[in-house]
Amino acid sequence: MNSFEKFIQNTAAWIRENQERFWGILGGAILTLLFIGLVIHHHQTENEDAWSQLGTIQGQLMQGKLEDARKALDSWQTKFQGSNAATYAQFMKADLLYRSAHYAEAAQTYAAIVQSGKPNAVKPLALSAEADSEEMAGNLPRAQTLSQQFLDQFPDHFLTASRYMGQARLAELIGDRSAATAVYERFVLLFPQSPWTALAKTRLQMLGGSKTAQPAAPAALSLPH
Numbered sequence: 001m002n003s004f005e006k007f008i009q010n011t012a013a014w015i016r017e018n019q020e021r022f023w024g025i026l027g028g029a030i031l032t033l034l035f036i037g038l039v040i041h042h043h044q045t046e047n048e049d050a051w052s053q054l055g056t057i058q059g060q061l062m063q064g065k066l067e068d069a070r071k072a073l074d075s076w077q078t079k080f081q082g083s084n085a086a087t088y089a090q091f092m093k094a095d096l097l098y099r100s101a102h103y104a105e106a107a108q109t110y111a112a113i114v115q116s117g118k119p120n121a122v123k124p125l126a127l128s129a130e131a132d133s134e135e136m137a138g139n140l141p142r143a144q145t146l147s148q149q150f151l152d153q154f155p156d157h158f159l160t161a162s163r164y165m166g167q168a169r170l171a172e173l174i175g176d177r178s179a180a181t182a183v184y185e186r187f188v189l190l191f192p193q194s195p196w197t198a199l200a201k202t203r204l205q206m207l208g209g210s211k212t213a214q215p216a217a218p219a220a221l222s223l224p225h
Contacts, residue, residue: 053072128159135166
């Protein structure tokens with residue numbers, strides 16, 4: 001197991017132990033925390049310059065200096081494209097595209113990370129972000145497919161709860177009340193103590209669903225067990 005995978009595992013363990021605090025953090029902040037940790041960890045490696053410059057670019061993103069970050073990232077890629085920081089630079093590019101409202105391009109960039117990003121620990125992060133990007137781009141069926149793919153492949157990931165809520169929201173947006181009800185009911189059973197449980201129960205009441213019963217999932221949704 002490499003050091004980054006250990007870092008991801010330690011992060012996931014902290015999240016499991018501090019779920020109330022974690023679920024108050026937005027998705028963008030998750031990536032920010034990961035990148036800060038990565039920059040610190042790799043500061044004295046053979047790729048010190050590459051990671052150091054990525055840290056500077058991440059700072060520009062956090063400050064909302066999107067054009068400065070874009071120019072700096074373009075320059076970074078010409079110098080360090082072959083470094084071991086390349087996947088994280090690709091993540092940063094996707095984040096920049098998302099923040100600039102180029103959602104379709106962001107989805108494509110995240111999709112490339114899902115296919116070939118290294119290490120494998122980045123792939124579920126990219127898949128979740130790809131689903132969000134497709135939703136923002138208005139491609140709701142595609143976003144729903146990606147969310148279900150995440151739930152099927154990563155049922156125990158620290159982002160699983162947020163993907164359930166996203167899947168239920170998508171079902172509501174496309175007008176599939178029965179699917180939305182099934183997902184909310186599953187969420188309440190799987191995450192009874194999460195900060196989102198009250199919201200899920202409220203949505204169930206509005207949709208006319210039971211708070212406790214768990215009906216069979218519709219075939220199109222194929223919820224994980």
